[in-house]
Amino acid sequence: MLGFRIDPMERLIYTEKQLFSLYQLYHSNPIFGVEVSQEPDHSPPELQDDETEDAYSEDLPNKRNTLEVYESEICHGSKNDAVYDYDLGLAVEPLPEGYRTRDLWNLFIE
Incomplete structure (x- = not known):
């Protein structure tokens, strides 16, 4: 049921045929909004330019330092008890x- 009236009768029949053909077309090959390819991608990964990484490291010197200090603490094997972190709401090292x-977290957001 369409929910509206179509006059004259010839136009109603024409509209019904169009709607029915569109329905059959969609029903035989539905569009779900995502196209999937079953072929494996054999292309080599793209290499990053060194300039891009240099520009990133110049912009964030303090943030890289934060990560380096944290990683150096982990590598030295400091065995401290877990403490409650209010930012995460979890117990962490x-x-x-x-x-x-x-x-x-701000290292990866910006």
Whole structure:
């Protein structure tokens, strides 16, 4: 049921045929909004330019330092008890003095 009236009768019959043909076409090959390819991608991965990484590291010197300090603490094998982190709402390994979990997350956001 369409929910509206079509006059004259010839136009109603024409509209019905169009709607029915569109329905059959869609029903035989529906469009779900995503196209999937079953072929494997054999193209080599793209290499990044060194300039891009250099520009990124120049923009964020303090943020890289935050990550480096955190990673160096992990590598040295500091075995401290877990502490409650208010930013995450979870118990985590303690960070070096003066650093917050929020600083580590900001590395990847910007």
